Amino acid sequence: MNRRDFLGTIGAAAMTAWAPGAAFAQRGSANYSNLLVLVELKGGNDGLNTVVPYADAEYYALRPRLAIPRDQVLQLDGRAGLHPSLEPLMGPWKNRELAIVQSVGYPGGNLSHFRSIEIWDTASKSNEYLADGWLARTFAQAPVPKAYAADGVVVGGAEMGPFAGRATRAIALTDTEQFLRQARLAAPAGGARNAALHHILRVEQDIAQAAAGLNGNRSFATEFPRSPFGNAVRTASQVVASGAGVAAVRVSLNGFDTHGNQPAIHARLLKDLADGLLALRGALVELGRWDSTLIMTYAEFGRRPRENLSNGTDHGTANAHFLLGGRVQGGLYGAPPGLARLDGNGNPPFAVDFRDIYATALERWWGVDSARALNGRFAPLEVLKA
């Protein structure tokens, strides 16, 4: 029996139940057996105290109270170092599984939380309003296999962000078991008589399918931190452990809008982040998914280089972000913060457009042409191993 006969005999549905990734064996399709995990740092993380330009005198001049002292920085190279709270990430860094992209932003950086995260979520220009998220547009163009539990899962919070769009099969849940209980309220049945009803019935169907495909009882040897972010990472791991597959998961960590008393708050947030990411790595390794997972952080903006008078930082623009995974080519990417070239608001220029990072995920990770989903041609970073 050759492969073609074999597929014909057992049928596509049985095939995907048996191995989620195998549904994409056909050439030219998107490879959604590669999982994308987005980590949103809500409120706008201070990239400058996350990836510290410890050799730049300008940094210490702008932040007499907030700067991380040179001797506390976890050095990555001769210029950049991590905040000491990110110590748990030094393992992946030394393993060369952690890529750090500096000076990520976009032209006309908007300083409003609401507007700027909308720009990131929809991958729009700064003066353009798009209704659908960038992943929703991607899935519309290159559909996720029908047998998957969902296109995407949002862990914690009900805002669909990059998944927002009428046709996306996106599920929001805080806890898989709780979702499975609530999903009983959705009972898809009957035929649609108009577009509105059709849409509602489709969403009911999506909920039921996700509920059928997800389970909440995989136990892990990995210990998850006892924090909201730790719980989110645990839920994300449960979702990934479910056999039916999802293309993307988003988790978020809240509280980065550090206008005042930043040092203690930011140190705790970064520790939560690093502990959570390390636990996620552990769970994915257990599941055999570490090499087929790409983790990316994002946020609406970075923070102002010059500290404010409340021992905090105000809204900024360019920021540092992490890419993490078994097939990530570790190292520093982008450009060091341009602290000598601040704009009229006191913010640094960007070197890497955030849509370049999205293009990396679409082109290099999933094998999808990104020009349509991103409304333009952006240059993927060479940050993944073949």
Next chain:
Amino acid sequence: MSGWLALTSAAQAAGAPLGFDDARHLLNRTSFAANAEDIHAFARLTREQAAERLLGWARKPPVTAPPAWVDAPFESPRQMRMMGEEERKAFQREQFEKGIELRAWWLTEMLTTSSPFTEKMTLFWHNHFVSSQQKVRSPQLMYRQNVLLRRHALGNFGQLLHAVAKDPAMLIYLDGVSSRKGQPNENFAREVMELFTLGEGAYGEQDIKEAARAFTGWSLDPRGGEFVFRRALHDDGVKTVLGRSGRLDGEAVLDILLAQPQTAEFVVAKLWREFVSPRPDAQEVKRIARVFRDSGYEIRAALRALLVSDAFYARENRASLIKSPVDLVVGTLRQFGFSTGEVLPFVFATSGLGQNLFAPPNVRGWPGGENWINSSTLLGRKAFLERLFRVDETRAMLAAAAGGMERAKGTGRLTDGRERFLRAMMDVSFDGPGWLARFQGDAAALQRVVLAAAPVTAPPAGMQGMDLIRHLTMDPVYQLK
């Protein structure tokens, strides 16, 4: 011949009494969900009479008293810049609380008004002339804008446009306050064309640049929070907007926009999507837009033409619109005659379902329609309805939770908030037997009041009482209007 026949049958339909289903349809689209008494009253009217009565119902001043602080001396959000850390936090906390009070005020008005159509239209304009508390940061100015929108809700669109352009919250929201001669901010000039009057593509980038110059000098007096014209900041040079040249000021630009036939069509198409169906009929929109313009932009004229049209009553347009979160929450509470205490839980319910009053997501407003429903909001809607129709069964549990809280009192604000929330939930009640009594066991009659069309899953034969209500409100068709 066939055209003549169609005309007479339409004319007949227009001259005959509405009957129950048409009356229900009209009221559900123009109020938050009608009760049986109102439907029966309207069933006896013709289309014209029904439209007249609805338009006549409009009331301008709300019946709900606003929070006391709306008339307090203006608190400029700018003063925050001068504050120290602690003071600023306290100020922000206070503004946050006031924001909740403001939303509670409007929701209370929606729940209690005898003219829900006024609220629907005020909400329509709030979603057209968008401003958001998230950027304006002044509950006082957001309140004043709401008063302005409701004053003109069924008035004259031209006057409304002129008033909104000088509205302080709008001046902050679309950056008019920071626009000056030599450095015009284009935000308002762009949106007034794209979203308030012409619609995308009916103007050029140069029109925006020139219009932005015309609006310079329209500013805000930081002491009273009132509109002020600052002549020194105004660019009084010659501008050309949509082919008209002169030393145009802001008023002149607005009049140029109102003179474009496209403006009437744009607004009528939006009213169509709100009240008739998701897909406007281009021919009919043109016809009604002409009525609208010929009336000098009287909003009532456009609404009357829309609400007596065959399209409004067409079979295929029934149950074709998705209820907004406000429709669902306020409609359910009104239709079933729930009694409520503090409306706090419903402020959170509507915002949790995606419609945070006074804070639309961006200048385009809530996209609405199918965008209201995703997996999270659909389960949220169903969970809300389930809680509501089991509120009597859960009261004991709520009481226990609130009691436990009392013992733990003094532990901080969050607990206070939760306790307020629980107490408010305990005050919600539904007189099921009383409400059901009027149907005298007639399940079909009950269904015709509750649903805009037959349910996807018909209730099992013999299902009655609360079980029937729960069954029908869980049906996907309950999400439609």
